[in-house]
Amino acid sequence: MKVITLEEIKENININEVLSELKKSFIYYSEKKIICAPITQTHFPEKNADIHIKSGYLKDDKYYYIKIAAGFPENYLKNISPSQGVIIALNTATGIPEILFNDNGFITDTRTALSASLCAQFFGDKEIQSVGIMGCGIQAYLNAKYLKFIFPELKKLYIYGRNIEKLKNIQQKFVDLGCAVNLTDDPNVVLINNKIIICTTSSKEPYLFPEHIIPGTVIIALGADDGIKQELSSSVIFQAKNVFVDSLDQCLKYGELRHVVKQKPEIQSKVLELGDIFAKNEAYISSESYSVIDLTGLAAQDIMLSRYIINKL
Template sequence: MATVINLKEIQSILQNIDVVAAMEEGFIQYSNGNTVVPPVGELLFENPKGDAHIKYGYIKNDDYYVIKIASGFYENSKIGIPSSQGLMLLFDQKTGVPKAILLDEGYLTDIRTAAAGALAAKYFAPKEISAIGIIGTGIQAKLQLQYLQKYTPCKSVWVWGRTKDNVEKFTDELGSDFDIHIAKSPSELAKHCNLIVTTTPSELALLKAEDIQKGTHITAVGSDTEHKQELESKLLQLADIVIADSIPQSKSRGEIYRAVKDGELLEDKVIELGTAIQNQKLQRTNNEQVTIVDLTGVAVQDIMITKAVYNAFIA
């Protein structure tokens, strides 16, 4: 019978897991061709607006395979529940026997995404960070900021959100740990920050090429379907380095997809994250470069974090 691991148990276990290191290993395995990761399954909803993603796969010659179902319903806040929901299913790779059900309520997706953001900053953010810009005010915005502290001591933060209430809530929750400034627009935020993370479900570009100062790194997290877009396509043309977590996925979703579709970016300019991690020449080489990492979310991240939690649970 499959082991059921609930959210509180998962949260307790994660305190002793280096999730960023797990993500790094996962992306390397993925880019080196040591994984089987089929295309993302996707359901899009209009009333209320939301999306559900089914991501699944395995690392070759490993013990398990994983199926993840995660959703984002963006009006959930109106009824007092988080926008992210979901669960992880872990199976024996040799027999297909279900080994565990992780009732994480979308939490593991949030954590592995934040850890990937920290990993992106580790290799592509400038050494001297003047201020961190966070576009969005939800759980992912908060986690991205918190996980970035693994790689930068910067406490100066600018935040922009769609509503005054959400921005004030963000500031109230994190203001004791950071020096938070409220931006009137994404453009104002960009003028003060050289490390920016975008975390919204926007379908209209929020950051423009003209907004970005030299040396800025951007981690784009929110655009995980073909309809979402947080970065103007010209911004990717401007960038010196453009990184995809998954080149195959970037052909159908995310900022890279939109920029290529708009004729502003050539596909051969794009480098995969796991490849760049292994080659210093493909990483940031000076503080003048503009770098963009487009995170659409890859099943190997779910595989790595699910395995890590399960192995710690049974240890």
Template sequence: MQLLNLATIRQHLDPAAVMDAIEKAFVKYSAGDVTVPPVGHLPFPTGDCHIKYGYITGDDYFVIKIASGSHGNHALGVSPSSGMMVVCSATTGHPVALLQDEGHLTDLRTAMAGAIAAKYLAPPEVRTIGIIGSGIQAKLQLEYLKPVCACRKVLVWNHRAERHGEFIEFASAAGFTATAADSADDVAAGSDLVVTTTPSTSAMIGSAAVRPGTHITAVGADTPGKQELDAALVARADVLVVDSLSQCTDHGEIQTAVREKTIRASDLQELGNVIAGKAPGRTAPEQITIADLTGVAVQDIAIATSVFAAWQAANGQTGDPSLAVTLPG
């Protein structure tokens, strides 16, 4: 089994190739060409461990991701989250690579899904990008929008205003003209493409703030009880796209609207079907579109196998390495 640490992973990560692999993985997911068992969940005293795993039909490898978060870590001076991905041969079952990515690949695949949603759903002209939240995911979402969106103007809001400066500095270094807004509603009112990245448990963006033609990608809500958008805004959207019908109706941004029955399952389109052209997505510039992304194991599979393939290519290795390990005798 090959071990790849974070530095090696960064070295062999080709964003364009990974984005392409994630798009294809979403298509396979929505077409049902995957095996994605329910997410494993193990609570421990100060946090939770999640195990996401799956197999894309026809792939050479399957992937298991182990990721933990603990709310006590900040006080202990250690990273709040951790993660690793195990790439296993779909021929022998043997592990072939362990990616010690410390959660970085999860951050990246989440940001890339946001970029994919924008690529397919953003209005034709984006004059301002709005970002809610200013943490690592807020920064990555902005960074990965660059290849899919020409706009270089960004409005940001974080509930802790003292963090705006650091985000603006990051955005400037990335080539954006960045300004802080006074509220999430102000961000929404001034932007055509909004990304929400917070762990909020109550709506921050009301329906009244959002102009026709806006696209919103919501990545913050990933467990029951989390919410960033008002349920009335979700109900008002012309196009509702989800990464996973089953996950989003249970614990995504749209969970409240589903529970309050202001939207129906038939209102929802899966991102993979939009990418494949099987679902319409945005059909007019004035439509309000919302993408609710909860994170699907196929993204982890795509990013882990892409990085491993790039590492293999760079190291002159071809084929499934587990086939080269023969039994003694």
């Protein structure tokens, strides 16, 4: 079995090319050109951790991809990245495992952050100079990093976290991106100052409510793929003009949408998959209201990014 190392993966990543591949992943998923297996997930409540498996293949492609991703937040105490995992490519003609991506979760982290950035680029204000980020972990930093790449004029970051001291400890790496950084333990401070909001916390209790959301705002909630996490109050989704999802099926089972549908099943009628929107290339956003994007993470993203790396190598 060929092993592709983390170093090889990082050396062959071009951000603009990856954004293009991720856009295709949403479109192919909605067009059912990529076949995804049901998600398998195991929780470790005592560690606030989980391991999940996402897999599938692009029709008529050479490989079937299996992604094993582990999220162990307490790893930072051991100076180990909280994100871990591998991707295995099996030959679709023989079933033989041929390639192992020893990526330590890098592909998952990258495609998760860049998918949010893709949505910000597609739906957001092209002249954006300020972004709000909820959270202070890996995804908070990667989103800030990639958004700065996509929006070079980005000048300000508003970062929310429950623990100000923890925020201060990581503030410098955000400053090093070339932005003024505003720290707060009040999520409303982020809402009233930004029209792009990226939610990256692991909160199980909603902390974001509609009262202070600015008209024209795009709220991107990512990483809710276990059915437990909830950052947005149900009222945020009830009152949104548009609700976009990476997968309607997954979001109803695992995402922010899951909590809302229990109360108002009719909400499904206004939910659209991103793949359908990207295929039409129509970014209709209301300047009088706000929009919500629910991202649970698709095997399709892992597949397209893995194929991209194989082709680059």
